[in-house]
Amino acid sequence: MNKPDQKIINEIAQELDCGNECYFNQKTKELICLPNAELMETAGEDYYKEMFQDDFKKIESQKKDLIKFEVLESFESFKIMEDYKNQVEDDKFQENLDQALIKRKPFQNFKNLIDNSEYREQWFEFKQREIEKIVVKTIERKNASI
Helix, strand or coil, X not given: CCCCCHHHHHHHHHHHHCCEEEEEECCCCCEEXXXXXXXXXXXXXXXXXXXXXXXXXXXXXXXXXXXXECCCCHHHHHHHHHHHHHHCCCHHHHHHHHHHHHCCCHHHHHHXXXXXXXXXXXXXXXXXXXXXXXXXXXXXXXXXXX
C-alpha cells in the first residue's frame, strides 16, 4: 500500500471537523463531502435529498470504489480534548481544562476556555493532527490507497 496523500488526508480531516461525512473514490481521487445526516432532520429530508441529489447519485454508482469517512462520534471528540488537556504544560490552564471537561456541557466549557486563551491556535493544530490520525487509521483498516 502506498503512503497516503497528505493533502487529501488534511482535506478529509477538515471536512470531518466541520461535521461532514466524506467519500473518497480511490480510482478517480475525487472527494465527495456531505453534511451530516443530522442536517436532514433540521432542513427536512426532501430538501436535503434534493440539494445533494447529484452527490447521492455519484455515491450510489461508485460505491465499490469509495472509502467512507464518518463524522467523529462524541466520545472521539471528547478523547481528543482529553489528550490535548494532558499534553498542556501550563498546570493552571490544564487544571481549568480538566474542570471544564468534568462539568456539565464539557464541549461548550472546553471551547469557551480555548477560545479565550493563548492556546487557541495550538489546540486547532493538535485537533487537526489527531483527526488526520483517525483518517489514516480508517484508510489502513480498509486496506485502501489514497
